[in-house]
Structure formats: structure tokens, C-alpha cells
Amino acid sequence: MSNNNWHLYEVFIRSKNGLAHKHAGSVHAQDAETAILSARDLYTRRGEASSLWIIKSSDIIASDPGEAGELYDPSDDKIYRHSTFYTVPDGVKNM
């Protein structure tokens, strides 16, 4: 019964052209070809997709959630990067 040597693939779906691919879930498969077919059967039974991406889960390089603070906090104190930081004089209507 063991599938121990089957790969885990992450599945990404583009619902229609013009939109980006979005993570949907994962499938187990032996090779990329069957992974695409399984992902098609599992995640696109109601016209959810115009395109599928799959990638071996082990090939994803992710940032460490434990380091989220060091990585992303520095952007928090640069409020001048946001347009709301600036006041537009009353007489100027659209900007």
C-alpha cells in the first residue's frame, strides 16, 4: 500500500488568462505527466482553470516564518513610501 516513493507536487491554477496562477493544493504522483492529469481531475472539475502549474514540493524555496520579523519589519517604518503620507493642497482636485 505504500506510496512512500511517490512525489508530492504543489498545484497552481490560472482561472482565466489575464490572472496570475494561484496555489490550489497538492497531489501525489510518480511523474510530472500524471501529476498534471491528477491535478486536472482533482482541482478543475468545474471549469476552474485555463492553465495549470505543478512543481515538486521539495523544489520550493520558502522564506523562514521564524525570520518573518527581520525580513519584513524594516518596510513598516518607511511610511513615506505610501501615497497617503503626503498632503495634497486643497485647491488641487485630482492627484
Added chain:
Amino acid sequence: MYSTDLRTDKEKKSADQQILDDAELWDTFQARIDNGDTIEAKDAMPEKYRQTLTRQISQHAHSEIIGQLPEGNWVTRAPTLKRKLILLAKIQDEAGHGLYLYSAAETLGRSRDDMVADLLSGKAKYSTIFNYPTPTWADIGTIGWLVDGAAIVNQIPLCRCSYGPYARAMVRVCKEESFHQRQGYEIVTTLARGSAEQKAMAQDSLNRFWWPSLMMFGPSDSASTHSSQNMKWNIKRHSNDELRQRFIDATIPQAEFLGLTIPDPDLKWNEERGSYDHGDIDWDEFWAVIKDGGICGKDRIQARRAAAKDGVWVRAAAEAYAAKQSAKEQVA
């Protein structure tokens, strides 16, 4: 429900004893939950949280997979081609629900193989509702109407639970469940408006499935002592009785509309509460089904074991094909 903790107190205790959690992590974790944060797979979490969710999500997955069997019983005997196609699509969805959920559970670190092995060995639990037999076609209608209906009531709040992968799987599942419930109600409607014999068949099925459907929500709040931690962790958002009441209040008008009678003489509208009061649920029956599998428990596990065994050659062929392809690529 599919996810209610069905373990005995002894099983729970021995699992709890194996957990070593540090108090500081519990506090910072609780603060995140109280802040409305969603927990993702790689985040630090108390072992107890990980274990609770692994148990709950895998049990939910098993329930979806086993849930295909009572309905599969009728695929070859569906009354029309249209009903057969609908039933096949519904059952395929349930397989999909099982797979979404196994994949959500795997993010917590346990492999799908191990979870499935627990199901086949009889160690893992699944919802008691699927151990009731489906002797008539009306049961296919009743299951969609009541069982999928109850599942929707339970699963909607889970779409906002604290664990991201579980919540996202539930969003996907809930979108598909409403088709399941409607196709079931349509079958029951057709029978209820048919001949006297057909209407009697619909009533008989409702008589058999009403109480087991109410049991799906799990023990009554006064008897269940284990949900408070899950509430704190935002895994569970409403009590068993609250969800059960919601289901009863929604379902009774649907039965009345069809001229069917809910098999509960104590059922009556409570003006003050704005809800229906209902009769006592036979919890002895519920615990007996958990303990000895009820009428169909053995058959269900046998069917899964046979499926696993019959699929061995398919998996072996897929492995051999993949090995051959990659060998070819290396030569090329």
C-alpha cells in the same frame, strides 16, 4: 460531525501524555490566535495543536472517503441515466474532498500513507453516519439532503478556522456541497410527489436517517468536555448543540414543504427561543456504532482494504512507467 473527536477517554489521555509543550510557546501562540491570525504550515505551534488538527483533518478525510461507499451502492441501479451521471459526479466530489483534506493534513507532518494505514487497520475513526445501510433509492436522496446538509452547517464555520490549509480546503469543499444537497432534495421531492408507494419510500428513508443525521454533530454540550480548548484555538467556533439546532431549524420547513413527517413526536416550535425543541437523542446507539461499527462498519473497512489491494498493480505500473521514462531521459 465528520470532525468530532470520537476517541474514547482512554485513547485521548494516552495521546495527551506523549505531548511535551513549552508554556511560553502556548502563550505566544494563543496571543496570535486571539489576534485573529491564521496559522500556516511552517509556523511554530504547540504539539497539542498539531496533534488535534492532524486527528481532526484526517478523520474528516476518512469520512469523505468512506462516505462514497453507501452511495456507490446505487450507481449501477440509479433509476435514470441523468441520476446516474449526477450520482457519479457527486461521489467523485467526495473523493476529491478526501484528497483536499489529506493534503491539508499532510502539511502538519504526517504522511498520507500513514493516515490511510490507520483507516485500513481500523485504528482511525470516521463519521458514524456512513455505517448505516442504504437499502432503497430514496436513501440516496435523503443522504444528499440531510447528510450533506448537516455537513454544510458544520463546515461553513470551519472555513474561518485558525489553520490556513484546513480553512482553504473547507472553502473549496463548501462550494461543492451545495450541489450535493440540492440534488438530494430533488430526488426526495420527486419521490414525495410521485405515487403513494414512492412517497412512502421517501418517508421510510427519512425515518431511518433523521436521528443518525442529528448524531453527526456529536455528543450534546452537557456531555462533551473536550471542546473548550478547540474553541480557544479557534478550531471550533460553535458548540455541537448550537450547530445541531441550526440544522434542525433549517430542515423542518423543507420536510413540511414536501409533506413528510419528521420522526420525532416531541418536536415543536418554541416561540420564545425562536427555534424547534426536539426529543432526546439515543446516545447509546451513537456510542455503540462508534464501538462496534454498527450495521456496516465491517463492510466499509473491508471495501477500503479491497480497493487498496486491487490498486497495487496500478501503482506498481505507474512507478515502473516513471522509472522507465526517467531512464530514457538520462540516455537522451
